[in-house]
Amino acid sequence: MKxxxxxxxxxxxxxxxxxxxxxxxxxxxxxxxxxxxxETIGADTETTGLDIFSPTYRLRTVQLGDARDAWVxxxxxxxxxxEAARWALKSLPRLVFHNAAFDLLVxxxxxxVPLATLGPKTTDSKILAxxxxxxxxxxxxxxxxxxxxxxxxxxxxxxxxxxxxxAVFRSIGExxxxxxxxxxxxxxxxxxxAGLDVILVSRLLPVLEDRLRxxxxxxxxxxxxxxxxxxCAAMERRGMLVDQPYxxxxxxxxxxxxxxxxAKASRxxxxxxxxxxxxxDALVGMGETLTETTDSGALKVDKSILLDLADLDTQxxxxxxxxxxxxxxxxxxxxxxxxxxxxxxxxxxxGLDDAGRIHPKINSLQARTARMSISGxxxxxxxxxxxxxxxxxxxxxxxxxxxxxxxxxxxxVLAALADETVMKRAIAEGRDLHGFTAExxxxxxxxSFHRKLCKGVGFGKVYGGxxxxxxxxxxxxLPDVKTAIGAYDRTYRGIKRYSAKLQREAxxxxxxxxTPVGRKLPLDRDRVYAxxxxxxxxxxxxxxxxxxxxxxxxxLTDYLLLPIHDECLGTAPADIAEDVAREVxxxxxxxxxxxxxxxxxxxxxxxWGSLYMKKAETMMEHDPWYAAHPDEAAAAEERRR
DNA sequence: GGTATATGCCAC
DNA sequence: AAACGTGGCATATACC
Numbered sequence: 227m228k229x230x231x232x233x234x235x236x237x238x239x240x241x242x243x244x245x246x247x248x249x250x251x252x253x254x255x256x257x258x259x260x261x262x263x264x265e266t267i268g269a270d271t272e273t274t275g276l277d278i279f280s281p282t283y284r285l286r287t288v289q290l291g292d293a294r295d296a297w298v299x300x301x302x303x304x305x306x307x308x309e310a311a312r313w314a315l316k317s318l319p320r321l322v323f324h325n326a327a328f329d330l331l332v333x334x335x336x337x338x339v340p341l342a343t344l345g346p347k348t349t350d351s352k353i354l355a356x357x358x359x360x361x362x363x364x365x366x367x368x369x370x371x372x373x374x375x376x377x378x379x380x381x382x383x384x385x386x387x388x389x390x391x392x393a394v395f396r397s398i399g400e401x402x403x404x405x406x407x408x409x410x411x412x413x414x415x416x417x418x419x420a421g422l423d424v425i426l427v428s429r430l431l432p433v434l435e436d437r438l439r440x441x442x443x444x445x446x447x448x449x450x451x452x453x454x455x456x457x458c459a460a461m462e463r464r465g466m467l468v469d470q471p472y473x474x475x476x477x478x479x480x481x482x483x484x485x486x487x488x489a490k491a492s493r494x495x496x497x498x499x500x501x502x503x504x505x506x507d508a509l510v511g512m513g514e515t516l517t518e519t520t521d522s523g524a525l526k527v528d529k530s531i532l533l534d535l536a537d538l539d540t541q542x543x544x545x546x547x548x549x550x551x552x553x554x555x556x557x558x559x560x561x562x563x564x565x566x567x568x569x570x571x572x573x574x575x576x577g578l579d580d581a582g583r584i585h586p587k588i589n590s591l592q593a594r595t596a597r598m599s600i601s602g603x604x605x606x607x608x609x610x611x612x613x614x615x616x617x618x619x620x621x622x623x624x625x626x627x628x629x630x631x632x633x634x635x636x637x638x639v640l641a642a643l644a645d646e647t648v649m650k651r652a653i654a655e656g657r658d659l660h661g662f663t664a665e666x667x668x669x670x671x672x673x674s675f676h677r678k679l680c681k682g683v684g685f686g687k688v689y690g691g692x693x694x695x696x697x698x699x700x701x702x703x704l705p706d707v708k709t710a711i712g713a714y715d716r717t718y719r720g721i722k723r724y725s726a727k728l729q730r731e732a733x734x735x736x737x738x739x740x741t742p743v744g745r746k747l748p749l750d751r752d753r754v755y756a757x758x759x760x761x762x763x764x765x766x767x768x769x770x771x772x773x774x775x776x777x778x779x780x781x782l783t784d785y786l787l788l789p790i791h792d793e794c795l796g797t798a799p800a801d802i803a804e805d806v807a808r809e810v811x812x813x814x815x816x817x818x819x820x821x822x823x824x825x826x827x828x829x830x831x832x833x834w835g836s837l838y839m840k841k842a843e844t845m846m847e848h849d850p851w852y853a854a855h856p857d858e859a860a861a862a863e864e865r866r867r
Numbered sequence: 868g869g870t871a872t873a874t875g876c877c878a879c
Numbered sequence: 880a881a882a883c884g885t886g887g888c889a890t891a892t893a894c895c
Contacts, residue, residue: 502874502891565876601888603888610878690882699883871893876887
């Protein structure tokens with residue numbers, strides 16, 4: 227048996243690599259001892275990369291270990307090693323992984339150890355670290371990577387196993403992208419580091435648990451996050467069907483459009499529309515005056531400035547206020563088509579598993595506020611004003627897509643947290659909140675502009691924005707905005723009071739905000755005003771996560787595709803889709819601190835895009851389900867009006 | 868070849 | 880008095 231000694235925090239540790247049947251017997255005896263003792267064992271996998279669901283993906287090693295001993299099972303192409311790993315994972319009573327969702331999905335898909343088997347006995351050290359301090363290193367936190375955490379809590383000189391291996395990859399003529407798949411499975415550094423990771427995570431766990439206890443973070447919150455992680459992992463495993471012919475055509479059209487407009491821009495000397503310097507220089511050369519600058523002092527040529535120059539409004543419709551600048555127009559169009567093609571179209575086209583599905587990574591606990599993120603491709607950020615991208619994603623065959631979102635959840639959470647009595651009354655009465663506000667401030671004859679202003683001020687409260695930003699955003703004159711904000715504060719005194727209280731407490735209590743679930747959110751000292759936003763955004767996130775757990779308990783997870791901040795996207799057989807969506811809506815709906823959080827279920831057709839099409843005609847032409855159900859298309863158009 | 872930063876834009 | 884929050888990700892650019 228190969229073995230690699232290594233000193234961790236002054237202790238001798240050993241990584242064992244079983245080769246013979248006798249070696250595996252030793253491994254099994256170790257597992258039996260650990261299982262009897264009820265110990266939590268560190269676990270990890272090495273694989274060919276991060277794209278778990280790609281057809282060429284391979285699991286290479288499975289590691290298990292405690293604070294002193296690690297075992298690396300070279301399972302790739304070795305049935306007896308796979309069997310031993312499977313047996314060990316099933317026998318051990320408690321496991322700890324760093325970033326468990328990844329390894330659990332790898333083991334589910336490539337070692338046939340179900341998510342449902344390992345999930346309930348798994349602790350994720352990354353979740354615990356996030357609960358202790360959600361900030362990555364560059365934001366002033368301790369960081370969330372295993373290396374960063376172990377440097378603090380285990381051994382400052384512990385190696386950067388991932389980083390150091392990158393150097394090894396280079397030494398064998400591979401890159402970071404190819405190294406994990408190509409490195410010899412017997413390479414001593416590879417095996418040594420594979421074992422070290424589980425020794426490190428075993429040692430990290432008790433320290434993190436102590437830290438959470440000392441910080442006053444409840445065990446129930448950690449349990450909540452682990453359950454949420456497992457529901458999200460199940461959604462990630464399910465993935466989403468891609469309309470492959472549609473995507474192929476879409477990418478073609480977008481690339482053509484990007485090229486066409488790039489060619490126009492090149493006539494003005496811009497060789498790359500994505501180079502802000504080139505664009506700015508060319509515009510100045512054409513006689514345009516650019517006044518705004520970026521943080522580093524360069525002339526700013528962002529979308530809003532280019533839209534002005536191209537004489538387009540925010541909906542890209544001609545405004546008729548000036549002669550459109552053709553370069554600005556070409557740059558806008560080329561950039562948009564290019565981004566939609568690469569970030570969304572190509573990502574969908576090239577990220578497929580062998581069943582034609584994509585499996586975007588759902589990070590259930592990502593942001594400082596605990597918000598989730600989705601990447602590869604970023605499905606939470608697909609264009610919503612235009613249905614063409616979402617049209618590429620489909621419910622399962624024979625299903626209809628559905629979506630359920632909360633109505634104005636962040637405003638309602640704010641009303642609840644701030645105990646804002648006037649706002650709570652309006653919500654309880656089922657009033658349109660922004661119209662209600664406009665009426666209180668401007669009287670019964672308020673205009674749509676007044677309502678828009680009030681809506682903006684409300685969002686400003688949630689985001690912490692000021693008068694100037696709001697004025698820029700709505701186009702309303704600064705004095706009008708200031709007046710509206712003043713009136714708003716007098717109308718909803720509870721919000722100002724709450725915001726002031728959070729900030730006062732934060733300054734007295736180490737610049738943190740505590741949320742109702744007992745989550746501790748660190749604030750930047752120079753942005754204490756963000757406290758209200760953090761509390762609201764984080765609590766709204768926890769509302770959706772509680773709903774995910776409630777839905778899971780009712781067996782609804784099988785219908786869910788994605789969480790999108792205040793919304794759940796799902797798929798259900800066409801004959802029961804309406805019922806499923808209604809049930810999801812009922813389960814998501816709840817009362818939070820006395821404030822009702824209503825939901826709005828909506829059932830579409832045979833593509834996600836159908837939920838974003840406004841006209842029945844469009845639905846019938848571009849969505850097969852509506853093509854077969856014209857009456858439903860007409861009804862959907864009516865509802866969306 | 869790789870990283871870090873700047874800029875910009877997509878969503879809620 | 881004023882302060883717009885959270886992400887993912889592409890491209891350009893400078894630098895190692």
